[in-house]
Amino acid sequence: MIKKNSLSFRIIKRVLTFTTLMFLLVLSLFYYFARNSIEESARENAIHIADNAVAKIEQELQPMEKIPEVVAGLMEIDPPHEDSLFLLVETILEKNQNVSGAAIAFEPNFFPDKGLYYSPYAYRDGDRIHSFSLGDENYEYFYMDWYLIPKMLDTAYWTEPYYDEGGGEMLMSTYSVPFYMRRDGERVFAGIATVDVSLDWLTETVAEIEIFETGYAFMLSRNGVAVTYPRREFIMNESLFSMAAERDSELLREIGQDMIAGNSQFREHGMNDTGRFWIYYTPLPSSGWSIGVVYPDAEMFAALRSITTLMIILVLGGLIVLTILTVQIVNRISAPLSQFSNSARLVAEGNFDVKLPKIRKTLELRELHDAFSHMQEELAEYVVNLKETTAAKEKIESELRIAREIQLAMIPHSFPPYPDLPQVDLYAVLRSAREVGGDLYDFFVVDQDKFVFAIGDVSGKGVPASLFMAVTRTLLRTIADKEQSPSKIMAALNKSLSFNNESNMFVTFFLGVMNLKTGQLSYVNAGHNPPVLISKTKETKMFEPAKTIPLGLYEEFEYPEHSMTLEPGDKLFSYTDGVTEAENVRDDLFDEDRMLKVLEENKDKSPKDLINVMMHAIEAHVQDHPQSDDITMMTVSFKGLDHGNTQNKADE
Amino acid sequence: MNVSSEKVQDYLVINVEGRLDTTQSDSFEKQVMEMLTGDDKKVILDCEGLNYISSSGLRVFLIMQKKMAAEGGELRLCNLQPSIKEIFDMSGFSMIFTIHDDRDAALNA
Numbered sequence: 001m002i003k004k005n006s007l008s009f010r011i012i013k014r015v016l017t018f019t020t021l022m023f024l025l026v027l028s029l030f031y032y033f034a035r036n037s038i039e040e041s042a043r044e045n046a047i048h049i050a051d052n053a054v055a056k057i058e059q060e061l062q063p064m065e066k067i068p069e070v071v072a073g074l075m076e077i078d079p080p081h082e083d084s085l086f087l088l089v090e091t092i093l094e095k096n097q098n099v100s101g102a103a104i105a106f107e108p109n110f111f112p113d114k115g116l117y118y119s120p121y122a123y124r125d126g127d128r129i130h131s132f133s134l135g136d137e138n139y140e141y142f143y144m145d146w147y148l149i150p151k152m153l154d155t156a157y158w159t160e161p162y163y164d165e166g167g168g169e170m171l172m173s174t175y176s177v178p179f180y181m182r183r184d185g186e187r188v189f190a191g192i193a194t195v196d197v198s199l200d201w202l203t204e205t206v207a208e209i210e211i212f213e214t215g216y217a218f219m220l221s222r223n224g225v226a227v228t229y230p231r232r233e234f235i236m237n238e239s240l241f242s243m244a245a246e247r248d249s250e251l252l253r254e255i256g257q258d259m260i261a262g263n264s265q266f267r268e269h270g271m272n273d274t275g276r277f278w279i280y281y282t283p284l285p286s287s288g289w290s291i292g293v294v295y296p297d298a299e300m301f302a303a304l305r306s307i308t309t310l311m312i313i314l315v316l317g318g319l320i321v322l323t324i325l326t327v328q329i330v331n332r333i334s335a336p337l338s339q340f341s342n343s344a345r346l347v348a349e350g351n352f353d354v355k356l357p358k359i360r361k362t363l364e365l366r367e368l369h370d371a372f373s374h375m376q377e378e379l380a381e382y383v384v385n386l387k388e389t390t391a392a393k394e395k396i397e398s399e400l401r402i403a404r405e406i407q408l409a410m411i412p413h414s415f416p417p418y419p420d421l422p423q424v425d426l427y428a429v430l431r432s433a434r435e436v437g438g439d440l441y442d443f444f445v446v447d448q449d450k451f452v453f454a455i456g457d458v459s460g461k462g463v464p465a466s467l468f469m470a471v472t473r474t475l476l477r478t479i480a481d482k483e484q485s486p487s488k489i490m491a492a493l494n495k496s497l498s499f500n501n502e503s504n505m506f507v508t509f510f511l512g513v514m515n516l517k518t519g520q521l522s523y524v525n526a527g528h529n530p531p532v533l534i535s536k537t538k539e540t541k542m543f544e545p546a547k548t549i550p551l552g553l554y555e556e557f558e559y560p561e562h563s564m565t566l567e568p569g570d571k572l573f574s575y576t577d578g579v580t581e582a583e584n585v586r587d588d589l590f591d592e593d594r595m596l597k598v599l600e601e602n603k604d605k606s607p608k609d610l611i612n613v614m615m616h617a618i619e620a621h622v623q624d625h626p627q628s629d630d631i632t633m634m635t636v637s638f639k640g641l642d643h644g645n646t647q648n649k650a651d652e
Numbered sequence: 653m654n655v656s657s658e659k660v661q662d663y664l665v666i667n668v669e670g671r672l673d674t675t676q677s678d679s680f681e682k683q684v685m686e687m688l689t690g691d692d693k694k695v696i697l698d699c700e701g702l703n704y705i706s707s708s709g710l711r712v713f714l715i716m717q718k719k720m721a722a723e724g725g726e727l728r729l730c731n732l733q734p735s736i737k738e739i740f741d742m743s744g745f746s747m748i749f750t751i752h753d754d755r756d757a758a759l760n761a
Contacts, residue, residue, distance in 0.1 A: 459707035461674050504715045508707070508743055527743035549744035553714065577707075 007337075008330035015326055016319060023315045027308065034304050039278075042300050043266040046280030046293045049209055053217060053291055054284055056205055061197070061286050064099065065156065065175055067092055068193035071104060072179035075190060079181055082111055082118070086131040089122035092195070093129045100124055100170065101196035103134060104179075105141055110190060117141070119191075147192050150176040158287040161199055161227050161236060171199040171227075171236065173287075203228040203235070206291065212299035220290045224256045227289060255279065259290040269294060336365055340372060352380040400463065404436050407466050410473055411442055415608065423516040424451055427607035428634035429615065431578075437630035438465030438507070439576050440473050444480070449516040452480055452489075455634050456509040456528065457576040459550070468505050472497060472551070476511075486511050486524040487561035490551070494526070494559065497552035506550040510574055512636070519566040519638055524559045526551045531574035532599055534610075535567060540600045542592070568640020571607065573599055578631035582618050585625045590618055607635035654701070655683045663759060664692035669701030672709035681712045688716065693725035696758045700731035710745060717749060726750070730758035 071088070074080070080088060085104050092102040105119035117135030124130075135141045142148070150157040159174045174196050181190040202219070206228040209217040219227040224239040234243075240256030243249075251269070258265060262283040269277035276297035283290045298305075339357035346354040356373055359365045408430065415427050428441050438458025445451050454476060458465040472493070479492045490511055497507065508528035514521050525546030534540050548559055566572075575595070582590040598617045602610050611633050618631065653670040666687055672680055688695065697716070705713075713729075720727040730752040732740065740746045752758040 457707065459711045460677070461708070504711055504718065506707075506711065506714070527745070529742060545742045547741055547744050547747065549748055553748070 007334050008327055011330050012323055012326050016323060019319060019322060023319075027311060027315070030311075031304070031308055034307075035301065038301055038304055042278060042295055043280065046211075046266055046278075046295060047264075047282070049211070049217070050280055050282045050291050050293045053206060053209055053293075054282060057202060057284060057291075058286060060098070060201065060205075061158075061175075061284075063096075064195055064197050065177075065286065067096060067099065067102065067195045068175055068177040069156065071102075071193035072177045075104070075179040075181055075193070076187075082106075082114065082120075085120040086122070086133075089120050090129050090131050093122045093124060096195075098197060098201075099195045100164070100172070100198050101174075101194075103194045104191065105134065105147060105194070106191035107189065108142055123196075146174045146176045146194060150178050150192055151189065154178055158289075160221050160223060160225065163236060164196070171203065172196050173199055199227065209293065211293060211295055212302075213296075214299065215293070215295050217291060217293045219284075220256070220259055220292065222260055222288045224260050255281070259283075259292060262288060262290070268297075333362060333365065336369075340368065343372070347376060347379065350383075352376055352383065400436055403463065403466055404432060407436070407470055408432070410470060411440060412444075417443065418445065421445065421451075421516065423639050424514070425607055425637040425639060426453070426635065427611050429611055429632070431615070431627070431631045433461075433578070433627045433629050433631075435461050436463060436466045437461050437578075438469045439578065439630035439632040440469045441574075441632055441634045442473055442476060443634075443636075444477070446480060446484070446513075450484070451514040451516055451636075452511070453514070453574075453634065453636055454509060454511045455531075455574045455576065455632060456507045456551075457578075457630075457632070458507045459505050461629075464503065464505060468497075468507060468552075472507050472509070484513075485561060486513050486522045487559050489513075490524045490526060490559040491557075494551045494553075494557055495555050498555040498557075501552050504553075506552040508550045510546075512572070514566070514636070514638065519568065519570075519640065520563060521566050521572075521638075522561055522563040524548075524561050526559055529575060529577055529580065531572050532596065534571040534573060534599055534603045536569045536603070537567060540596060540603055542596070566638040568638060571603075571610070571635055571637045573610070573633070573635050575634070576630060576632040578627075578629040579614070579618065579633060581629065582622050582631065583625060583628065584622050588621070590621050594621065607637050610635050653680060655680060655687075657687045660696075660755075661759060663694045663696050664688075665696045665698055665755070667698045667701065671704040672702060672712075673704060673706045674708040677706065677708035677712050680709065681715065684712065684716060685719075688719060690723055693720075693723070694728075695720060695725065696728045696730060696755065698731050698755055698758075699729060699733070699736060700755075702736055703733060705736055705739060707743075710739075710743065713745070713749070728752060728758045728761065730755050 071092075089102045089104060093099055101121065101123040103119055103121040105121075108116050111118055117133065117140075119134035119141055120131060121134040122129055122131040146157075146159045149159075156175065156177045159176065161171055161173045164170045164172045174194050176192045176194045179190055179193055180187050206217045206219050207230070211217070216230045218229045220240060221227050224241050225236060226234045226238050226240070227236075229235050229238070240259065241253060244252035244256060255267070255269065259281045264280075264282035266278065266280040269279040278295040278297060278300060279292055280295075281290050281292040336357040336359055343354045343356055354376075356369055356376070359369045411430060413428075417426055418424065426443060428443075430439055430441060432439075438460065439456070440458070441453070441455045443451065443453035456469070456472060458468045458472065475493055475496050476489070479489050479496075483489045483492055490509070493509070506527075509526040510523065510528040510531060511526075512521055512523040525543070526548055527546055527550035530543035530545050532540060532542050549557060580590055580592050580595060594617065595614070598614050599610070602613050605613065614633060615631075653668070653672055653676040655666060655668050657664060657666045659665070664687065666684060668680070670676075695716075697713070717727050728750045731754055732751060737746075737751075740749070740751065750761075752761060
């Protein structure tokens with residue numbers, strides 16, 4: 001099934017639209033030019049037919065015309081005796097088979113002894129020829145058209161056709177020629193010489209003209225009466241004007257007028273009973289009658305129509321074949337494409353061995369096939385590599401996670417740490433970033449009343465940092481067993497860490513030793529963020545920056561020791577730069593000011609609560625931004641001697 | 653992070669710009685170690701464009717310092733932004749490094 005957006009549909013749509021338009025254009029042009037040429041040849045043919053017919057008719061009529069003209073000449077130059085005229089007209093009929101009657105009609109009383117009427121007239125009765133003198137009180141011939149019109153016009157004249165009611169019901173026309181005679185030395189009009197001619201042959205001649213199946217020729221008299229017509233009942237009964245009136249056709253009336261005016265033209269005839277018609281008409285020079293040749297449009301263009309129909313059928317057939325071929329070609333191309341997309345889907349699901357469609361011929365598809373199979377191989381290889389890498393990475397990550405767990409296990413995390421030491425309260429937290437970091441804190445009691453606590457941050461991240469941190473923490477415990485003063489502990493720690501420290505890693509470190517009896521705090525800061533002293537009586541304030549280098553750089557470096565005395569209730573908040581440099585999405589640091597503000601606002605809280613509040617504040621600041629560094633905080637609270645003494649007394 | 657070097661008088665001046673955090677420090681170390689061929693005994697590290705430095709970055713500075721010292725040369729720092737200077741002060745690195753306010757001071761010291 002062809003879908004609307006499919007390649008085949010779109011190609012077929014375009015190809016078909018284009019070819020259809022092309023065919024329509026070619027067909028229209030062909031039809032237009034062919035029609036014009038057919039029209040032109042029909043015109044030429046019509047002219048030819050009509051002219052032929054005219055020539056043929058003229059050829060028949062002209063010898064007829066000669067007869068009365070010769071008689072007229074004879075009468076003027078050397079007139080026979082009036083009584084021998086009967087013989088003359090009889091002779092005319094004898095000599096001319098086509099003439100059915102001939103008369104030499106004289107003016108009234110032209111021969112006084114002959115009376116009012118004198119008109120020797122010969123006619124045929126079967127094979128015999130009779131003659132008599134025309135005219136009596138019932139037939140006053142000198143008032144008849146055939147006599148009067150040529151007399152008045154002084155010219156030869158063919159009468160309107162008429163039916164000879166006397167002899168044989170023939171269609172007749174009379175050719176009349178006026179003649180003159182000498183009388184008393186003067187040339188006077190003497191009468192009219194005529195021949196009657198049967199027009200039946202004319203009807204036949206015109207009827208013989210065949211034009212296609214239903215085309216025909218006809219002839220009109222000067223009055224527009226049908227002299228010949230395919231329908232016999234129209235002859236002498238209908239004129240073109242009566243037909244026009246009957247059909248209410250202005251065009252037909254106009255054609256009739258043009259025909260009797262003696263013009264020639266090829267034109268559209270308008271609608272007839274059986275469709276459109278074309279007509280050519282031209283006059284007969286002698287009689288002024290007009291012959292018309294009628295061409296049925298349907299037959300004139302029948303060949304063109306059948307050729308056009310055939311062409312349309314061929315074109316439609318061609319289009320259907322073209323469509324089928326296009327669909328096949330497109331399908332042959334697109335079938336592999338949809339197979340490719342199936343394969344691609346399977347490949348995407350991880351099935352790299354999926355079979356590709358076989359492409360034999362099409363170059364482009366073969367290239368696609370090769371590219372696809374190359375991709376398949378590469379993907380398979382890539383995935384194998386990826387699996388190995390991932391496995392390796394997972395192994396490393398799980399090892400790192402274990403390392404991290406071990407590392408975190410090294411620092412104390414049970415709180416409160418010393419339920420039996422009421423002088424001190426402590427809470428610490430180390431929240432690691434995704435990657436293993438190097439933060440550490442530690443605390444322990446030495447000699448019952450010396451509380452040692454430390455916080456540090458190893459440079460860099462990852463396994464090296466965590467290893468360095470583990471070493472630092474282990475060394476601290478070892479050294480603190482032997483040394484008492486912070487500066488000595490630090491010096492020893494530094495010496496050990498600096499020894500053969502090729503990697504140049506270092507650890508910022510704050511170490512404090514609190515005398516639980518006196519509240520005296522000795523501390524050393526090796527490049528670490530200065531802790532904050534939170535006191536009930538004093539402003540919350542940071543220690544002075546250490547301005548001493550971190551541990552692990554120079555073996556012989558001496559770290560200065562400072563000391564101060566804590567008031568009962570004083571707290572010491574220490575942290576790593578993961579706190580102050582906690583970033584949000586806009587790269588804003590949490591910074592020291594925010595930290596100090598939180599500390600000031602929560603100065604009465606216990607170490608645990610204080611650190612939780614601080615952690616919430618950091619989280620509120622950072623929001624969804626991933627944590628980039630370990631966050632470590634430790635708060636040591638000195639509860640004071642009284643508290644401890646009270647506790648001791650209570651124990652006693 | 654961007655590192656470039658130029659020769660000014662008989663000093664090799666290394667300009668470092670941008671953030672020198674943990675992820676960048678390895679690349680920074682590699683680049684500056686290529687610049688410190690041992691031929692230049694006087695090196696100035698111009699930190700005018702440096703706006704953040706992590707402990708890993710400090711470590712690279714330290715490595716440079718030790719290398720120069722081992723070769724009998726001298727490393728000077730200049731144009732530290734206040735936040736960077738604060739870190740140097742806090743971590744005690746100000747003690748280890750020779751730090752000048754600006755490049756002229758570093759060149760003429």
